[in-house]
Amino acid sequence: MSTPPHSDLPPGSAIIGQSGGPTAVINQSLVGVIEGLRDGLHKSGTVKQVLGMRHGVRGLTKETGDGIIDLTDLPQDRLDRLAKTPSACLGSTRDKPDAAYCQRILEACKKHDIRYFFYIGGNDSSDTCRIVSEMAASTKFDLRCFHVPKTIDNDLVANDHCPGYPSAARFVAMAFMADALDNFSLPGIKINVVMGRHAGFLTAAAALARRESASTDGPHLIYLPEVPFDMGRFAGEVESVYSKLGRCHIAVSEGITNSAGQEIGATLIQSGQRDAHGNVQLSGSGALGDSLAEFLKKKLMPAGGKAPRVRADTFGYIQRCWPYSSAVDATEARQVGRHAAGLAMKGERAASVTIERVSGRDHAYAARFNHVPLATVAGKTRKLPAEFMSGTSNVSQAFLDYCQPLVGELPHVERL
């Protein structure tokens, strides 16, 4: 922040948008960008005003102009409260702009004298940044474009992890911890469906709920989108745990696919609404969990006997915006925003901010912020790496070591 602004900066307004699924800490990043622009705003005068897009690029491109709000003079106490408020306070959007849409974005930037464009979002948002940046360059309009990472799916390449993921992972770990105790108390087979369409990072976080080993503690089985899901093997693995313990606690990613690459969940949704990205709706429905539960009830029914007690819960949207965030996540999400603004004020023209993990003292967790070209991140999906998986239905110790410092301490539970 104390570096003097670069001398070649174009004077003009900065605008910030939030895109895609909200997170518990996406407003931290918004506030971070605002804070990072202060020197440019108040000292050098390079930044004329700080604007916000209402519902992302949808607001920016609104003809009426009421999709843009002025964030320049927000007092610090309000910023601090905004930062702690979950979900996107500017409003978000699922719009995935094509070339014509990006052209309208560029026109809106010209019209409103915007020279600094910050977009907080996932890989689609970094792609929007990239297209707009390239279009601006080709028309010789000096627009600086920065992508600020955000996704509970944790699926951005070039990042150790993404802001939003640690808080969602904390929620998932806590929910599994609580639900495993419930499952011990009233035994049966319990399936919990976790968000994360293409990458299993969030579902994998369920493993942090185990207090002892996976052989006794739930979740006993973890099904990730990276491992082809086979219904027969699933039934066999569940039966094996259930016959030993009298209960079985299962984490299932909403994005599990069969060996043909078809999403198990998508084939089960009745109306199959698709979003602007062509994705079939997986969240906001209990269909996958319910269908797996019905399958197990029938499959594990003993001859002439009673079906086991099988229940399914789908954690749903509260995973991504639960008000109590991970402390590491809250801090880092603020910092990536500041870092993006800092890059802009130092003269960078376009970048995607990244988080790198570094070894702290005594191997304690520490992170630093860096950046890569937009094209490095744009539109790509990072999967759970092989070393984080174990067998067909578990995660490795390496994953636990990776995830635990992000999530922070979990409540201590005691047993009889």
Added chain:
Amino acid sequence: MSTPPHSDLPPGSAIIGQSGGPTAVINQSLVGVIEGLRDGLHKSGTVKQVLGMRHGVRGLTKETGDGIIDLTDLPQDRLDRLAKTPSACLGSTRDKPDAAYCQRILEACKKHDIRYFFYIGGNDSSDTCRIVSEMAASTKFDLRCFHVPKTIDNDLVANDHCPGYPSAARFVAMAFMADALDNFSLPGIKINVVMGRHAGFLTAAAALARRESASTDGPHLIYLPEVPFDMGRFAGEVESVYSKLGRCHIAVSEGITNSAGQEIGATLIQSGQRDAHGNVQLSGSGALGDSLAEFLKKKLMPAGGKAPRVRADTFGYIQRCWPYSSAVDATEARQVGRHAAGLAMKGERAASVTIERVSGRDHAYAARFNHVPLATVAGKTRKLPAEFMSGTSNVSQAFLDYCQPLVGELPHVERL
């Protein structure tokens, strides 16, 4: 605790069981009973040992005897950690004993020299207490039977509220607060299904999530089991909010029924598993929410247009055992346990402990503990009173005034 034990107390063992759906604070009550028996155990010697039932009366009546564990010598630090652990650490049961089963309970008490029987649970558990107590009396076996209240449904008569409810209500209020912000961020119609089969107290708690008025803040509509649910009226009310705000945030009790008294959810579950109480499974399934969402998508589809974005989440079991309890709830759940043990040590023969609300200084919230005959509570269901409801789809200010002190402060959220 300091009252000397009653002189006519039969010497023998005490046993404690947990029954029905777990809660975040049911272990507080267990620890409260253990603490309340200490004088009887260590000073007067009336209480020979303190035992626990593994999975309630199912453990007590196990022929092998391994369904009973010794809790006599648990150190205080372990008790304190157990108290803070959600879900029933002894294990719970859904068994609803009939006369023959109660006879076996009584035989087990005689066999294990049990003279003090504590059962932590809802109205079915109080009924088990009542039957066992009456059977013991009729056979001249001096067995003292105490029901310690517990239910997230808050549906016990003679109580201002029940331990377990404030923590579950806190979870529901927080979840609605977070999800309303999510719904503002990515607008659409969102249904959240909340536990509570017969009484709407838990669903009603969603209203605490509103920061301003119900006309802008979610949840905009609240559907309780006490108000007959009409699909046509539902669609009309949703459309009215949605056409005004472009979004609609809805709380639905899992127990909503039509005017003929049929549970809407029960008619939608595929396999219709029933528990020992003859209840169709409503929890652990997303069927009700999904069906209502499908209904709205079709009903609100404009001619030739695109169906609105409709999503449904079903909060599921984490409502009842989320690790962060309400502070009031944690304290009171411990106290009802101690109070039950205190009644036993003062010579009461049978009772159900109750919570009464009293006006504290400056009208601040305060509660006191009392007791009523088991038959007063046994098997009865308290509904949300009329003065807590408003119209067909909202709660009253009187309900908010009732519920807020139980739930405690919620996180402050800020808006642009």
